[in-house]
Structure formats: C-alpha cells, structure tokens
Amino acid sequence: MYKNLRITAVIPCLNEEIGISEVLREVPPFVDEVIVVDN
DSSP states (O other): OBTTBOOEEEEEESSOTTTHHHHHHTSOTTOOEEEEEEO
C-alpha cells in the first residue's frame, strides 16, 4: 500500500510463458496486485 492507496500493475503480454517470471520478479514491492493479461 502506498499512502493508503492500493496499487495494481496490469502487464499485457503475448505468448510470454518463459519471460513473464523475470518481469514479475522485477515488480516493485509497493505494488499490491499484479494482473497479467495474455491476449
């Protein structure tokens, strides 16, 4: 939580089964929720 606000990161991707884990490891700790959209 940041200043009493919840932070959501939306990560669009396409066929990133291999690379998405690295991206998720780099999400800053103040992000409360991550939504990955594989279109």
